[in-house]
Amino acid sequence: MPTVDVRGLSCPAPLIKTKQAISQAVAGTPIQVVGDGEIPLGNLKNYLTELGIAFKEMKVDNQEWVLSFVTGAGSETPAVERTRAEDFCHLAPAKAEEASGRYVVAVSSLCMGRGDERLGALLLKAFLNVLPELEDLPQAICFYNEGVKLACQDSPVLESLRTLQEKGVSLVVCGTCVEFYGLQEQLAAGKISNMYHIATLLSRSFKVIYP
Amino acid sequence: MEFDLLSVCQTGGCSAKLPAGLLDSLLSDIPLLHHPDILVDIATHDDAGVYRLNDTTALIVTTDFFPPLCSSARTFGRIAACNALSDVYAMGGKPLLTLNLSMFPAEGIPLEVLHDILLGGQEMVNEAGAFTMGGHTIVDAVPKYGLAVVGMVEPDRLVSNAAARAGDVLVLTKALGAGVLLAAHRLGLADEDTYRAALDQMCVLNAKGAEVMRKYGIRCATDITGFGLMGHACKMAAASGKQLRIHTGLLPVFPEVLSLLHAGCVPGAAFRNLEFAKPHLRVEPGVSLEAKMLCADAQTSGGLLMCVDAASVQAAVRDLKAGGYPCAAVVGQVSEGDGIVLD
Numbered sequence: 001m002p003t004v005d006v007r008g009l010s011c012p013a014p015l016i017k018t019k020q021a022i023s024q025a026v027a028g029t030p031i032q033v034v035g036d037g038e039i040p041l042g043n044l045k046n047y048l049t050e051l052g053i054a055f056k057e058m059k060v061d062n063q064e065w066v067l068s069f070v071t072g073a074g075s076e077t078p079a080v081e082r083t084r085a086e087d088f089c090h091l092a093p094a095k096a097e098e099a100s101g102r103y104v105v106a107v108s109s110l111c112m113g114r115g116d117e118r119l120g121a122l123l124l125k126a127f128l129n130v131l132p133e134l135e136d137l138p139q140a141i142c143f144y145n146e147g148v149k150l151a152c153q154d155s156p157v158l159e160s161l162r163t164l165q166e167k168g169v170s171l172v173v174c175g176t177c178v179e180f181y182g183l184q185e186q187l188a189a190g191k192i193s194n195m196y197h198i199a200t201l202l203s204r205s206f207k208v209i210y211p
Numbered sequence: 212m213e214f215d216l217l218s219v220c221q222t223g224g225c226s227a228k229l230p231a232g233l234l235d236s237l238l239s240d241i242p243l244l245h246h247p248d249i250l251v252d253i254a255t256h257d258d259a260g261v262y263r264l265n266d267t268t269a270l271i272v273t274t275d276f277f278p279p280l281c282s283s284a285r286t287f288g289r290i291a292a293c294n295a296l297s298d299v300y301a302m303g304g305k306p307l308l309t310l311n312l313s314m315f316p317a318e319g320i321p322l323e324v325l326h327d328i329l330l331g332g333q334e335m336v337n338e339a340g341a342f343t344m345g346g347h348t349i350v351d352a353v354p355k356y357g358l359a360v361v362g363m364v365e366p367d368r369l370v371s372n373a374a375a376r377a378g379d380v381l382v383l384t385k386a387l388g389a390g391v392l393l394a395a396h397r398l399g400l401a402d403e404d405t406y407r408a409a410l411d412q413m414c415v416l417n418a419k420g421a422e423v424m425r426k427y428g429i430r431c432a433t434d435i436t437g438f439g440l441m442g443h444a445c446k447m448a449a450a451s452g453k454q455l456r457i458h459t460g461l462l463p464v465f466p467e468v469l470s471l472l473h474a475g476c477v478p479g480a481a482f483r484n485l486e487f488a489k490p491h492l493r494v495e496p497g498v499s500l501e502a503k504m505l506c507a508d509a510q511t512s513g514g515l516l517m518c519v520d521a522a523s524v525q526a527a528v529r530d531l532k533a534g535g536y537p538c539a540a541v542v543g544q545v546s547e548g549d550g551i552v553l554d
Contacts, residue, residue: 011479012394019475039479046482047475050500140460170460191497193554196380197458200541 006035006044007064014040015047022051025071032068034060041065104205105131105138107147112211124150127211128157132164139205142198143190144174152178152186161189172198214324216279216287217397219353227277228437228480228509250366251302255373255450258298258434261364269366273298275436276312276357280393280511281410284324288331290413291356294436294512296339299362300417301434301515303370303424306339306362311346314355328356339416370424372443374431375451380524381543384420384536385412385514387440387505388468394478395471405467412538413512419534420515426530427523435513439484441506443516444551445491451518454548459502463538468508472501480509491550498553506553514538518545 004021006014018033025031035041041057044067048055055069111120112127128150131138141164143151150157151173165171171190178184178192202208243252250269251261259273275295279287292309299306311332315325325348336343341360364370392409395401417434424432431451433443440457448455484507485492494503514536519527524541531539 012476013398015475015477016398016400017475019473043477043479043482046485047477050485050504191495191554193458196544197460197554200458200461 001030001032004031004033006033006040008036009040010037011040011043014044018044018047022053022071027071029071030068031071032066034064034066036063036065041067102139102205103136103207103209104201105141105209105211106202107141107143107150107211108145110146110149124211125156129160132160132167137164137167137169138209140170140172140201141190142172142174142201144177144198146177146181148173148177148181148183151188151190152183153188154186155188158188165189172201174198214284214321215282216284216324216354217282219279219320250369251371251373255371256446257372257450258301259360259362261302261369261371263366267365269304269364269369271299271302271304271362271364272360273362274312274357274359276314276355277511278353278355284327285331285334286410286414288328288333288356289335290331290410290512291328292332292335292358293414293416295358295360296335296341297417297434297436297512299360300421301370301432302362302364303368303421303430303432304362304364305418305421306336306341306360308344308361309336309341310344310359311348312355312357312359313346313348314351314353315348316352316354317350319352320354325354328354332356332358335414335416339418368425370421370430370432371450372431372433372447373450375447375453375455375518375545376431377453377545377547378521379431379518379545380521380541381455381457381545382517382519382524382528382531382539383435383440383463383514383542384417384517384531384539385415385435385510386463386465386538387435387508387510387513388465388471389413389510389513390439390478390480390508391468391471391476391505392465393511395467395476398476400471400474400476402467405465409465415512415535417515420517420531420536423527423530423534424515424517427519427527429517429519429527431518432515434515435510437480437484437509437511438487439481439507439509440516441488441492441551441553442484444506445488447516447518448491448549448551451545452549454546454550454552455543456546456552456554457506457543459498459506459553461540461542462502462505463540463542464505468505469501472504477504478509481507484509488551493550493552495552495554503553516542 055067058066112123172193173190175192248263251257259271263269296306389409392401396406444455
């Protein structure tokens with residue numbers, strides 16, 4: 001059983017060492033953390049709770065304690081990729097402008113271009129499937145009006161959307177539209193949001209692509 | 212060689228605050244006198260107290276001091292003073308008079324260090340255009356420094372945390388993640404440039420932010436310090452009787468902070484703040500743990516969280532960016548209801 005020794009460390013070092021062990025272990029591995037002091041113990045318990053990991057606590061003596069737990073499938077949050085730091089802040093504006101992947105894609109229908117609907121649907125499907133392969137990924141994709149259907153069950157592009165999400169692209173789905181089409185129960189990718197968020201994304205992005 | 216102030220303390224800056232919840236219960240049975248001219252007292256957990264002298268002038272009083280959060284004495288002095296002055300700006304006022312509050316050991320640390328702390332503090336007070344009237348120094352093992360500040364504001368221009376209106380747009384003027392970077396720096400995990408940028412941001416007065424509030428008639432704001440965005444937003448929601456929704460995807464944040472949080476670099480103060488906010492907090496599915504903990508991260512000398520009329524928000528953000536807050540951003544909105552929602 002991997003043992004993490006965090007004795008004598010002050011926060012947040014015990015959390016970092018524990019997280020490292022969790023990240024390196026395959027799911028289902030039992031891990032125990034040995035430490036001392038009430039503050040690191042409290043913080044570590046809070047942290048494991050936030051990570052969704054159930055733990056057992058054992059007091060060795062007045063000072064020392066052991067926390068044991070099993071790494072689970074749900075313990076690793078893929079979140080950081082979704083929110084890359086450089087997407088937020090222009091500390092060095094010139095540098096930020098050069099950064100790739102800061103454009104936004106707006107999907108407002110089931111069609112790409114105007115003309116035959118079946119052709120349009122094929123094109124949009126191809127577009128969204130090819131997007132994850134691009135070197136410059138968008139910062140976000142906004143789905144609104146009939147476009148929200150592409151983020152719901154039975155959408156032909158779900159797999160690509162999930163890949164995009166894993167690669168850090170946020171999928172923003174218009175809540176009003178989902179409600180309008182009665183798809184609340186069927187959302188399969190992305191995050192419901194409101195027009196404020198969508199309008200902000202569209203207005204703040206230096207480039208918006210309407211496929 | 213310069214003395215390393217970080218070698219003498221464990222928690223510095225605003226994260227050294229007593230947990231908000233503890234303070235609440237502790238103060239509940241201590242009797243306070245009331246007066247009709249007291250415009251703001253601790254009842255609304257605002258940034259400072261305000262007392263109306265007459266129809267044109269109200270006094271703002273506030274104090275803040277804490278142990279060192281960085282190695283350099285002068286930088287610590289600057290940050291502590293900037294942080295203390297900030298409360299006056301958060302009320303829409305202008306600092307007028309200050310007193311130095313300091314604690315310093317009689318032996319063990321060279322006295323020049325105290326000199327440098329006071330020098331740094333004075334630089335900030337001078338920049339604010341306020342006058343130092345004196346101070347008080349107590350012998351204590353761990354150095355501490357800060358100010359008591361008296362500011363002025365016209366009563367009808369007073370900015371409080373109790374005036375949020377449904378439909379207002381939330382604007383945050385400085386990047387978040389300073390607490391994470393300070394903790395990471397102690398462990399040698401922070402990139403030097405990013406850490407520098409965080410310290411630099413802590414030395415930026417909220418004076419220009421207050422000017423922008425004046426220009427656009429903004430009446431509700433608070434400065435983000437030890438209780439984190441989450442804690443201060445909670446207090447604002449409660450004081451205003453409204454709901455604050457924060458779009459975590461829009462939050463300005465220093466580079467690296469989210470990956471540090473992901474790696475487990477979560478300062479203890481963030482858990483305390485989360486604990487405090489929890490009863491009033493709803494986190495929508497899909498919000499990452501990192502984003503949530505970023506909202507709970509204790510800031511020192513953080514930015515202003517303002518409630519801005521939707522019609523003027525664009526211009527206000529533009530002015531803020533031009534006025535020395537390049538990270539200023541729209542981060543959410545106010546609606547009817549209570550508590551805060553992260554999405």
